[in-house]
Amino acid sequence: MEWMNPHARFYVDVMGTDGKVVNWNFELGAIPVLLKQGWRKDSLKQGDQVSVEGTLAKDGSKSANARSVVLPDGRRVFAGSSGGNGPANQ
Amino acid sequence: MRKNLTLFVVMAVTAACLTLATAQDKGGAPLPGAPKGRGPGRGAKKGPAGPLPRLSDGKPDLTGVWNGFGGSGNDAPNMQPWAAKIVADHRAAGGAEDFEARCLPGGPPRAAPYHTSFFATPKLVLMLFEGNTHMYRQFFVDGSSHPKDLKPTFYGDSRAHWNGDTLVVDTVSFFEKSWYDFAGTPHTKDMHLTEEFHRIDYGNMEMKVTIEDPGALNGPWVINRTTTLEPDFEMTEYVCNENNQDPDHLHAATNSKESVVGTQAKRLVNGVPPVQPKKAPAPPAGPTPRNSDTGTVDLSGVWVPTSTVLPSDPSYTPAFKKIYDERKANKGKDDPEKFCLPDGAVRVNPLPYKIVQRSNMIALLWEGNTHSYRRFFLNNRKPPLDIEPDSWTGLSDGKWDGDTLVVETVGFNDKSWLDSTGKPHSDAMHLVERYKRPDLGHLNVELTIEDAKAFTKPYSFTRSFTLAPGWELQEYVCQAILDGVY
Numbered sequence: 001m002e003w004m005n006p007h008a009r010f011y012v013d014v015m016g017t018d019g020k021v022v023n024w025n026f027e028l029g030a031i032p033v034l035l036k037q038g039w040r041k042d043s044l045k046q047g048d049q050v051s052v053e054g055t056l057a058k059d060g061s062k063s064a065n066a067r068s069v070v071l072p073d074g075r076r077v078f079a080g081s082s083g084g085n086g087p088a089n090q
Numbered sequence: 091m092r093k094n095l096t097l098f099v100v101m102a103v104t105a106a107c108l109t110l111a112t113a114q115d116k117g118g119a120p121l122p123g124a125p126k127g128r129g130p131g132r133g134a135k136k137g138p139a140g141p142l143p144r145l146s147d148g149k150p151d152l153t154g155v156w157n158g159f160g161g162s163g164n165d166a167p168n169m170q171p172w173a174a175k176i177v178a179d180h181r182a183a184g185g186a187e188d189f190e191a192r193c194l195p196g197g198p199p200r201a202a203p204y205h206t207s208f209f210a211t212p213k214l215v216l217m218l219f220e221g222n223t224h225m226y227r228q229f230f231v232d233g234s235s236h237p238k239d240l241k242p243t244f245y246g247d248s249r250a251h252w253n254g255d256t257l258v259v260d261t262v263s264f265f266e267k268s269w270y271d272f273a274g275t276p277h278t279k280d281m282h283l284t285e286e287f288h289r290i291d292y293g294n295m296e297m298k299v300t301i302e303d304p305g306a307l308n309g310p311w312v313i314n315r316t317t318t319l320e321p322d323f324e325m326t327e328y329v330c331n332e333n334n335q336d337p338d339h340l341h342a343a344t345n346s347k348e349s350v351v352g353t354q355a356k357r358l359v360n361g362v363p364p365v366q367p368k369k370a371p372a373p374p375a376g377p378t379p380r381n382s383d384t385g386t387v388d389l390s391g392v393w394v395p396t397s398t399v400l401p402s403d404p405s406y407t408p409a410f411k412k413i414y415d416e417r418k419a420n421k422g423k424d425d426p427e428k429f430c431l432p433d434g435a436v437r438v439n440p441l442p443y444k445i446v447q448r449s450n451m452i453a454l455l456w457e458g459n460t461h462s463y464r465r466f467f468l469n470n471r472k473p474p475l476d477i478e479p480d481s482w483t484g485l486s487d488g489k490w491d492g493d494t495l496v497v498e499t500v501g502f503n504d505k506s507w508l509d510s511t512g513k514p515h516s517d518a519m520h521l522v523e524r525y526k527r528p529d530l531g532h533l534n535v536e537l538t539i540e541d542a543k544a545f546t547k548p549y550s551f552t553r554s555f556t557l558a559p560g561w562e563l564q565e566y567v568c569q570a571i572l573d574g575v576y
Contacts, residue, residue, distance in 0.1 A: 004333035005221065006193065032204045032220055032326050035477050 029080025137293025
């Protein structure tokens with residue numbers, strides 16, 4: 001978790017169906033916006049399992065603007081990012 | 091061409107360093123065309139009830155932490171064709187050239203989605219921004235006019251007066267390239283901005299913005315906005331350029347040679363050069379000024395530090411001695427100040443500082459470095475360490491001990507340097523400053539730093555400032571120098 005401005009980020013190892021692990025860069029919103037939504041610096045800890053819904057980078061890289069994150073305790077939280085206005089694709 | 095994806099994959103968080111971002115990312119700004127309405131930083135629709143607070147002179151006291159101003163969203167400017175074409179080009183490029191995405195000031199009247207704190211005194215009203223740039227504006231309510239021969243700046247020069255209970259702020263001399271709104275509506279150097287702030291009651295404020303620019307608009311552009319007081323939340327220290335991964339990824343979205351993106355080639359890869367300070371005037375003689383109501387010492391004024399290098403080395407633990415030796419061997423190449431990161435609470439820059447004093451809060455502004463501020467809370471508040479456990483300048487509480495202002499600061503990160511030689515500290519740093527004004531022209535600050543991780547014993551020294559009568563803080567935007575924007 002990079003708890004820094006302008007936008008917080010977190011990095012996730014994702015295991016694909018082929019068994020390969022790929023590291024993803026997920027962008028959240030700005031710290032003040034996240035704080036008001038209940039996020040704290042220690043909301044994500046190394047080793048946590050999370051589910052992320054977001055908008056892919058245009059350049060096809062392993063990065064995305066997170067729209068919502070399901071935390072280890074099951075809470076589903078808004079990620080506060082500019083990607084939040086993207087259409088849902090459930 | 092935007093793809094959407096839903097990921098429901100088991101993931102383990104790890105710390106790695108990827109440097110890719112979306113072209114949609116804009117440093118906290120909603121995208122052009124984003125849904126209108128109150129975004130996540132806008133706060134409640136209706137602020138807390140209560141009477142309008144007033145200053146000692148009977149004028150409304152605008153002081154408080156306010157949510158991001160929400161616009162009415164339905165007042166479009168009547169632009170001249172050349173200006174309309176630029177806005178259309180920006181929209182086609184997805185706003186990729188926006189200054190805000192590069193941590194450059196948006197420039198007023200742009201409303202960020204973050205908090206803004208008003209800090210009011212009868213002669214001066216400060217507007218302190220949380221983000222996008224953690225900077226400030228000064229509204230002089232002292233009857234003065236705009237100085238002649240102003241240099242164009244991002245925030246312009248603001249002079250204010252009261253019209254009944256409305257503070258009317260008149261601002262001129264804008265830097266032409268800045269983005270004063272999310273669409274990037276262009277403006278000329280002759281743009282004239284009038285902002286009318288009307289605090290209706292305790293928790294609600296209206297703002298009327300009038301932009302006149304005969305070179306770009308066919309008539310005045312009037313925007314009405316509202317905001318609400320945020321009584322239970324304090325502003326954070328928003329350091330936009332701390333982890334901004336956007337600029338390198340926005341190149342692809344624009345081909346404009348005249349854009350900020352085009353100027354990225356001018357970026358100073360070795361950082362900004364040290365500032366050249368002006369020679370400070372001789373400090374005036376006279377007795378220590380006091381607040382006429384409370385009798386407390388008045389620390390207000392524009393102050394110039396007499397020295398920027400600390401007089402001795404702290405007694406370092408072996409691990410921190412090693413960090414210090416490495417920084418010295420590196421000859422300042424990794425100095426945060428060169429890359430526009432904050433000096434923190436201990437290090438001073440040779441450019442002037444300014445103290446603005448209220449009975450419940452003191453603001454310390456600085457011209458150089460990040461052109462930012464610290465606030466000393468004198469109202470026995472509990473530092474909100476759960477929301478900001480590690481900042482560059484920390485969280486400061488003050489109290490008067492006779493004629494000495496004692497400021498205690500905690501909540502630091504370990505990133506700032508204690509001076510230009512690279513003296514390190516840890517995130518356990520605990521700072522106590524004792525501000526004394528022995529006469530009109532001098533300010534002495536005794537600093538004592540305890541740091542159980544970095545120091546083997548407390549580190550103390552005294553720093554002196556002299557008053558610079560007639561001086562005023564000038565705008566200094568480090569990021570614009572670093573990026574070659576001027």
